[in-house]
Amino acid sequence: MNNLRLIIQPYIFYCLIQPWLTVFNIPGMKRCFLKLIDFMNDLRASPVTFSLAS
Structure with a gap:
């Protein structure tokens, strides 16, 4: 779950900060x-690919 x-989390924070980005334009x-x-x-x-033994 963590x-x-x-x-x-980045998407949630973006949705929270998006209205402020219209007021304060930060390049x-x-x-x-x-x-x-x-x-x-x-x-x-x-992220690690494991090779399969044949």
């Missing part, structure tokens, strides 16, 4: 959040 929280903040969300979406559960 891993799921870590994966969706690159939206782009960096979207890049982080994209990175977390590409994250696999097992």
Whole structure:
């Protein structure tokens, strides 16, 4: 459950901060959040590939 929280946490924080980004324009903040969300979406559960013995 903790891993799921870590994966969706950037999206939740982006949704919380998005209204403030329209008021206070911080260059690159939206782009960096979207890049982080994209990175977390590409994250696999097992980053190590295991070779199968034949």
